[in-house]
Amino acid sequence: MNNAHAYLINGSFDATITPLDRGFAYGDGVFRTLKVVNCVPQHWPLHYQKLVADCSVIGIVCPSPELLMNDIVQLCLPNETVVAKIIITRGQSERGYMPPAITTPMRVMMKRPMPTYLPEYTNQGVTLHVCDTFLAAQPKLAGIKHLNRLENVLARMEWSDPAIFDGIMLDTESRVIECTSANIFARFGKELLTPDLTQCGIAGITRQIILDTAHLHQLSAKIAPISLSELFSADEVIISNSLYGAFQVIKIGQHAWKSAQLAASVRKYLKYEQ
């Protein structure tokens, strides 16, 4: 992929990001990562709705869906499957935390290659690490995909073993919250449980779809706190994000599960077959 033509800033190939952009200076912005197939962003209405909601939490007016779709169509080619990353910042301001009364948000649309996922992730499942880096509780920012992601970076730096696919992040009370780049679900019998994200974590749109369609898998969905030992006692554990849909978890530390079918069923519904 030619990096020089792999992104648009405010719809332009020539615009640049300056150090006065508040996204760069303070992480004052939000983002989304989504799969684009043949120029069609997957689950676009949910992604756009979430982008608007996340912008709104920190007081940014989200650019119109038409502007963003125009960017996608300009960047992407027919017959390719790529990752689009959308970043919306509050725009430029003079130095200092106070935003000006009127700001012009900046939008970045990037096209990146799809990550390569091993066939065994789809056929069997993935192994997770349990991260030492915990997620701090900040209810004013919980759930939104903002640009302050140093906790995720530090957590992801904890392992380099390629056999480990992602890492579970806990909160300060040692409750399971999410993975560094995924949400997490545990099935107990007919109940599908995912952690509460009102104190920390990112509520992804794939998580939302899985919650909303749990009945299609004959499950009832529940949002509730869950400890690591409770997670280990689950019948199945799956993780989800917008790029791979869902993967079965077969190992966390010393605890192993047999491969099972929930992630495959979810992927089938999401149309995220490899």
Added chain:
Amino acid sequence: MNNAHAYLINGSFDATITPLDRGFAYGDGVFRTLKVVNCVPQHWPLHYQKLVADCSVIGIVCPSPELLMNDIVQLCLPNETVVAKIIITRGQSERGYMPPAITTPMRVMMKRPMPTYLPEYTNQGVTLHVCDTFLAAQPKLAGIKHLNRLENVLARMEWSDPAIFDGIMLDTESRVIECTSANIFARFGKELLTPDLTQCGIAGITRQIILDTAHLHQLSAKIAPISLSELFSADEVIISNSLYGAFQVIKIGQHAWKSAQLAASVRKYLKYEQ
């Protein structure tokens, strides 16, 4: 100030920041804000030492002091007093939280105008707001001046009254930690107390100087937790940062102090007279 020539990226006026820079993508970097008088950065050894230490916490190798000083000399003019802002990011990488095995840090040196401080701030003191936005506890990032500053932005957005100079930020246990852009000190008799910053907050270099030189003001320095009601019972309260040195606090909400002399003594020592 001509913005077009107000910053250098890796020592160049022509370099740009791309969306693949991890400072922009994740706030994966640190910064410093300092006063430069006649091309001479004030308290440079302490600033540089802190920059190196902060970089080290998140695993970035800080550029050499010579590179940074060259940037300052290139940007600043004799006979001007300006603000220099240094930003060091982990550099560029492909999308994803994991940094590559080898990264080349990016350095940004910006020159900005000094803020204008009213004479009454120096002669009398300043009024503070108490922020609703609290600082989340994250010991792995506490004390360092990293680029994840959304909490400070949200806190600063809480007031627009120009009579309020800064806002006190508390932690989740309602302990006083700092202001959005300053450290805070409370004098009780002969003891000068400043909050512990091992769970959250930024440990500024002016705070360090004030702690190290408390004896010059016949005070003993102490780092300890402090509640808002304890702060209200202090004989004097001052706030500090690298641009104004120190200001006396004369009002927080309904609680008022008579103007006093500690901030003036500190400024005199710091040579930060207006």
